[in-house]
Structures are given as structure tokens and as C-alpha cells.
Amino acid sequence: MALLEVKDLRTSFRTEDGIVKAVDGVTFSVEKGQTLGIVGESGSGKSVTCLTIMGLNSRKSAISSGEALWKGKNLLTAKPSELRGIRGDEMSMIFQDPMTSLNPVHTIGKQLVEAVQLHRDVTTRVARARALELLKAVGIPKAQERIDDYPHQFSGGMRQRVMIAMALINDPDLLIADEPTTALDVTTQAQILALMKRLQEEFGSAIIMITHDLGVVAETADEVIVMYAAEVVEQANVNDLFNRPQHPYTWGLMGSLPRLEIDTDRLVQIPGQPPSLLRPPKGCRFHPRCPYVMNVCRTEDPPLVPSERDPAHLQACHLDQDTKDREATKLIEVTMAGAG
Amino acid sequence: MFRYLVRRILWAILLFLIITFVTFVIFFMAPNDPARAQCGGEQARRACLVLVTEKLGLDKPVTTQYAVFINKLLPITPYYDDAWHVVPHFQQPTLGTQYATGASLDDTIKQAAPVTASLVFGGAVLWMIIGLSVGIFSALRPRSLIDRAAMVFVLIGVSAHPVWIGLIFSYFFGVKWHIFPIANYANFFGAPADSGLPGGPAQWAYHMILPWLTFAILFAALYVRMIRANVMETLGEDYVRTARAKGAPEKRVLFSHVLRNALLPVVTMLGMDIAVGLGGAIFTEGVYQLPGLGRTIIVSLQAEDLATIQAVVVFATISILVFNLIVDLLYAWVDPRIRLS
Numbered sequence: 001m002a003l004l005e006v007k008d009l010r011t012s013f014r015t016e017d018g019i020v021k022a023v024d025g026v027t028f029s030v031e032k033g034q035t036l037g038i039v040g041e042s043g044s045g046k047s048v049t050c051l052t053i054m055g056l057n058s059r060k061s062a063i064s065s066g067e068a069l070w071k072g073k074n075l076l077t078a079k080p081s082e083l084r085g086i087r088g089d090e091m092s093m094i095f096q097d098p099m100t101s102l103n104p105v106h107t108i109g110k111q112l113v114e115a116v117q118l119h120r121d122v123t124t125r126v127a128r129a130r131a132l133e134l135l136k137a138v139g140i141p142k143a144q145e146r147i148d149d150y151p152h153q154f155s156g157g158m159r160q161r162v163m164i165a166m167a168l169i170n171d172p173d174l175l176i177a178d179e180p181t182t183a184l185d186v187t188t189q190a191q192i193l194a195l196m197k198r199l200q201e202e203f204g205s206a207i208i209m210i211t212h213d214l215g216v217v218a219e220t221a222d223e224v225i226v227m228y229a230a231e232v233v234e235q236a237n238v239n240d241l242f243n244r245p246q247h248p249y250t251w252g253l254m255g256s257l258p259r260l261e262i263d264t265d266r267l268v269q270i271p272g273q274p275p276s277l278l279r280p281p282k283g284c285r286f287h288p289r290c291p292y293v294m295n296v297c298r299t300e301d302p303p304l305v306p307s308e309r310d311p312a313h314l315q316a317c318h319l320d321q322d323t324k325d326r327e328a329t330k331l332i333e334v335t336m337a338g339a340g
Numbered sequence: 341m342f343r344y345l346v347r348r349i350l351w352a353i354l355l356f357l358i359i360t361f362v363t364f365v366i367f368f369m370a371p372n373d374p375a376r377a378q379c380g381g382e383q384a385r386r387a388c389l390v391l392v393t394e395k396l397g398l399d400k401p402v403t404t405q406y407a408v409f410i411n412k413l414l415p416i417t418p419y420y421d422d423a424w425h426v427v428p429h430f431q432q433p434t435l436g437t438q439y440a441t442g443a444s445l446d447d448t449i450k451q452a453a454p455v456t457a458s459l460v461f462g463g464a465v466l467w468m469i470i471g472l473s474v475g476i477f478s479a480l481r482p483r484s485l486i487d488r489a490a491m492v493f494v495l496i497g498v499s500a501h502p503v504w505i506g507l508i509f510s511y512f513f514g515v516k517w518h519i520f521p522i523a524n525y526a527n528f529f530g531a532p533a534d535s536g537l538p539g540g541p542a543q544w545a546y547h548m549i550l551p552w553l554t555f556a557i558l559f560a561a562l563y564v565r566m567i568r569a570n571v572m573e574t575l576g577e578d579y580v581r582t583a584r585a586k587g588a589p590e591k592r593v594l595f596s597h598v599l600r601n602a603l604l605p606v607v608t609m610l611g612m613d614i615a616v617g618l619g620g621a622i623f624t625e626g627v628y629q630l631p632g633l634g635r636t637i638i639v640s641l642q643a644e645d646l647a648t649i650q651a652v653v654v655f656a657t658i659s660i661l662v663f664n665l666i667v668d669l670l671y672a673w674v675d676p677r678i679r680l681s
Contacts, residue, residue, distance in 0.1 A: 054585060056581060056584055056585060081589075084587045084588075084589060085587065086587070087584070087585055087586065087587040088585060088586035088587035088588075089587060092585065092586075093585045095578060095581070095582065095585075097578055100577065100578040100579065101578045101579055101581075101582045102579055102582065103579040103582070103583070103597050103600075103601070104579070104601065104676070104677060105600045105601055105604075105674075105675065105676060106596075106600075107676075114586065114588070114596075115586045115587075118586055118587045118588055118592075119587060150676045150677070152676075152677050163582075166582075166586065
């Protein structure tokens with residue numbers, strides 16, 4: 001049995017302008033110890049997917065349906081108290097902005113101890129020892145002295161390390177990382193990613209890595225989901241995705257990666273804007289921006305189905321297989337030529 | 341922390357000097373002759389005027405008069421002995437005497453200050469109770485019936501003047517229904533034995549209920565609105581989501597993570613508003629005939645009694661400065677970002 005199985009997950013938000021479908025029929029599963037990458041632009045629904053699984057959406061405005069089976073138990077219908085027991089213990093989450101994710105009026109030691117004591121009936125002294133152990137594990141220098149410092153005394157990268165320590169302190173089975181490196185500078189990004197990789201081996205947790213950065217995915221993920229406008233457009237093993245991308249949106253993402261080797265004045269981008277989720281376009285949601293658009297794309301939403309070449313590689317595009325193969329090969333050749 | 345303390349105290353002293361000097365100069369320039377007041381007003385004799393002017397030092401420059409005034413306020417002053425050595429001189433600080441009667445202004449303040457303190461601090465407790473309970477509840481249930489009712493209360497509270505509220509309360513609770521007394525003050529520690537006045541804590545609170553309500557409504561309304569906004573904003577903070585992601589129950593999220601942060605600015609506001617409230621106390625004391633500082637000021641203004649007004653102003657200044665100092669220190673204590681920077 002998969003650790004987490006998400007089936008046809010849908011989340012909408014009531015807003016003053018109408019109902020926004022932020023997640024529209026997402027299905028995936030995470031195995032024990034595996035890393036799943038979820039890639040997509042801002043507003044594509046990747047964060048909301050995970051917040052829904054964690055039960056962290058605003059209760060008043062969010063409506064969810066579908067299933068999120070955690071070890072066989074549906075989290076969407078679980079009681080709040082059950083969900084609280086799982087959150088932070090079996091399943092934990094780290095967030096995009098470490099500068100604002102820690103409570104400014106409590107010492108980090110207190111916040112870590114709280115995370116332990118919410119789930120374990122241990123003395124503060126035991127919890128503190130555990131906190132110290134984790135701070136050392138995430139590489140906080142002089143952890144012994146710094147445990148009683150306040151968040152504002154730490155840099156962004158160090159705060160994200162503290163967040164990771166807090167997420168891992170109860171040895172969770174799944175860690176959801178919502179753009180954990182987006183707010184950090186490039187060298188710190190690399191350190192944090194390396195740290196997460198090392199800790200994953202140490203703790204054996206599965207990870208859901210939400211990111212808009214294909215580089216992060218390539219470095220960390222085993223399996224990748226590409227989301228566009230609240231839907232999954234492609235899902236594959238990380239090697240397959242990078243070697244044989246099947247969806248024009250994925251091509252656009254890969255084509256727009258800036259390359260050091262190619263001398264150019266302009267960055268490549270996907271033309272147009274992501275659609276409004278209040279009134280998503282008819283047919284394929286990517287068709288207004290797709291250079292390969294056909295008539296059928298404007299009327300029929302392509303289902304997420306296995307590609308003709310590889311049943312494990314899911315994609316949602318009306319293009320015929322030959323065109324996809326040709327375009328993918330072209331893209332890879334350009335990339336390779338650049339790299340070579 | 342120590343350096344922070346020293347810096348705040350030095351600021352307070354500087355502010356005190358500036359404010360008292362400005363007050364002093366204003367009264368110096370007022371077209372009113374204290375000597376004439378002491379010599380019996382319009383019928384004053386010339387010999388008396390000359391004598392009193394010299395005794396009070398009214399012929400000296402304003403800076404000298406100010407220095408003398410400040411000197412009398414200090415519990416310890418430098419003093420030169422016969423050999424011109426500086427020796428410390430201990431004295432009883434005093435605000436001086438009333439020109440017309442020679443009555444001690446220290447006694448005036450001593451009698452009036454507890455009344456105003458009762459009104460202002462009791463009122464502050466009341467407005468904090470209302471502000472916290474209604475504000476937090478409204479923030480947790482926005483757009484609910486209670487929230488809407490609270491917003492109507494806020495609108496009325498910030499729009500209605502204390503004098504009007506006081507009159508309405510007096511009319512209904514006092515004149516019409518005979519529930520609460522509408523005038524006078526009962527001493528908390530008991531009235532003088534043969535005065536026949538009410539005294540003791542119960543009578544004190546009984547006499548203060550309407551003044552407290554009248555005084556507190558404006559601030560209660562402002563605090564409901566402020567606390568509601570702060571709590572709602574804090575509820576959306578990332579660290580609140582982090583607390584929930586840790587598996588913290590809602591009650592813990594609210595008390596340990598939301599309120600601790602949302603109420604930080606309230607601590608500062610409370611300090612400033614108690615000072616502002618001293619000004620508002622004038623109206624409430626007027627309506628309920630409480631013999632506090634506000635009423636003392638009104639009476640002295642009508643009698644052109646400059647010395648008393650000046651004493652009240654100086655006393656209020658010192659109180660506000662000391663109070664703000666306490667609030668600053670309290671704030672540093674609750675907010676680590678200030679304490680450690």
C-alpha cells in the first residue's frame with residue numbers, strides 16, 4: 001500500500017468574484033521513502049494540493065472533495081483531532097518563507113520543544129535534548145548556545161534549517177516541502193537541498209517537493225508531476241520526464257531554463273499568462289498559450305492518460321505521438337548541444 | 341537592556357524639562373499678576389504689591405524663576421556652604437502654594453490625584469476587559485452576529501462624546517431608575533470619621549461605576565476595533581500556519597502563537613491612551629462632580645488661579661512620563677526583538 005494516495009482531489013475557494021477551482025481532479029501517490037516533485041507556475045495549484053492534504057486550508061472558504069488516503073485513512077473526512085495527531089508527527093511540512101514561518105516571540109528551542117510535546121508525552125528536558133540533536137543534525141553551528149535564541153537572530157538559511165529540524169523532530173513518514181528554497185539565495189539553496197537529501201537517507205522519510213524550479217526537481221525527485229492551471233498535465237519518472245517530455249507546457253518550462261553556455265540577450269519564456277481559475281479556458285487549459293494548438297484542443301479537455309511509448313508516463317495532450325517524439329528530441333538536442 | 345533603560349530615563353528627563361519650561365513660559369506671559377491675586381485683587385495696595393513681588397521673585401527673569409521652581413521640585417539639590425563647597429541639600433519636594441490663599445498645592449494634588457487615578461486606571465481595566473473579550477471573539481467569528489453587533493458598538497463608542505454619554509447614564513441609571521449614584525466620590529480607604537461622607541472599597545466602586553463606564557466607552561470601542569484587526573491579521577501569519585502544521589490544537593494556536601503577537605502593539609497603545617485618557621477625565625469628572633485633577637483644572641481656570649493649573653500640569657507631565665517609561669520597559673520585556681537590539 002502506498003503511503004499517501006491522492007485520488008481525484010478537488011479544492012475550490014469561495015471568493016467575492018465567484019468560485020475558484022484551485023485544484024481540479026489531481027491523482028497521485030507517494031511511496032515510502034520516495035521523493036515526489038510537483039512542478040508548476042505560481043497559482044497552478046501545487047501548494048493548495050498539499051495544504052488540502054494537511055488540512056490547513058481555511059475551513060470557511062475552502063471546499064474539498066476526492067480522497068487523500070494516508071496509510072489507508074481518508075484525511076479529507078478525518079476528524080480535526082485525528083488530523084492534528086497526524087500533522088507534525090507522521091506528516092510534516094516546511095514552507096516557502098523561513099523569515100516569517102517561525103514565531104518571533106518564542107525562542108527556537110521553545111518552538112522545537114512544543115513540536116515534540118504536542119505528540120509525545122515527554123518531559124521538557126527530554127524534548128530539549130531531542131531539539132538539540134535535530135539542530136545539530138541540520139547543521140546549526142554552536143547549537144547548544146543558539147537553542148535559546150530568537151528567530152530574528154538567525155539568517156534565512158539558518159531559519160530554514162530550524163524549520164527542517166522542526167519538521168523532522170518526530171521522525172515523520174512524509175515531509176511536504178513547499179518551495180523550501182525559493183526565498184533563499186543560490187548558495188544557500190544548494191546547501192538546503194543537499195541537507196534535505198542527506199536527512200532523507202538518515203530518516204527514511206518520503207518527500208513531496210513542491211517547486212517551480214526544474215533544477216530542484218532534477219536534483220531531488222524520483223517521480224515528477226507537472227501541474228498547470230489546477231490540473232496535472234504530465235507525470236513521469238524523473239529521467240523519463242527530462243529525456244522524453246510529452247507535453248508542450250513541459251517543453252515550454254524546459255526551454256525557458258536559462259543556460260550559461262548559450263550566449264543570448266533574451267530569456268526564453270512561454271508567451272501569455274496562466275489562465276484565471278475563476279473562468280478557465282474551454283478544452284485544454286493550455287491551448288491559448290500552446291504553439292501546437294489544434295482545433296480539438298479548443299473544445300476537448302485531454303484526459304491524463306499513459307503515453308503510447310511508455311505506460312508509466314502519463315500525459316494530457318491531443319498531439320499525436322510522432323509529433324511529440326519529434327519535438328521532444330529536438331528540445332533535448334538543443335539542450336544537449338548547449339551542454340556539450 | 342541596561343543601556344536601553346538609561347537611554348529611556350535620560351529621554352524622560354529631557355522631555356520633562358522641555359514640557360515644564362514651555363508651560364512655565366506660557367504662564368509667565370499670561371496677563372495676570374500673581375502679586376495682585378495675593379494682595380486682594382483690584383483693591384491691592386501698592387506697598388503690598390511691591391513686597392509680594394519681591395517675596396515671590398516675580399521681578400526676576402523668567403529663567404531664574406523657572407530654575408527656582410524646578411529646584412523646589414527636586415528632593416535633593418546642590419547647596420554651597422560658607423567655604424563654597426558643594427554639599428547635597430535634602431528637602432521636601434513641593435509644587436509651591438496658591439497665590440490667593442497661600443494654600444499648599446501639594447495638598448491639593450494629594451487630594452485630587454487619587455480620584456483621577458481611580459477613574460483612569462479603573463476605566464482602563466474596564467476598557468481592556470471589553471476590548472479583549474469582544475475584539476478577540478469578533479476576530480475569530482468575522483461577520484457573525486456578535487461581530488456585527490460589536491462593530492455597531494464601536495461606531496457609537498467613537499462617535500458619542502463622554503459628556504453626552506455621562507448625561508444619558510446619569511438620567512437613566514440615576515435619576516430615573518435610582519440604580520447608581522450620579523455624583524461625588526467615596527474614598528477607597530474610608531471617609532474622615534465625622535464627615536458623614538460614604539467611604540470604603542464597596543462605596544468607592546459603587547460611586548465609580550457610572551464614571552468608569554462613561555470614561556471607558558470611547559477607548560473600549562477603539563480597542564475592540566484595534567484588537568479585532570490585530571488578531572485577524574496575526575491569524576493569517578505564516579507562523580500561525582506553522583503552529584497548525586505542527587499539530588497544535590486551536591486553543592494553543594490562539595493563546596501561545598496568535599495573542600502573544602497580536603497584543604504586542606496593544607501594550608504600547610495602552611500606555612499612550614492612559615495618558616490621553618487623563619485629558620478625557622476632565623469631561624467625566626465634570627459630569628459626575630468628582631473632585632479629581634480635571635475638576636481642579638476647571639475650577640482654577642475659572643478663578644484664574646495660575647499656580648494651581650501649573651501644579652496640575654507639572655504633576656500630570658511627571659505621571660505620564662513615568663507611566664510611559666514603565667510601558668517602554670514592559671514592551672521591551674514582552675518583545676524579544678526590542679530587548680535584544
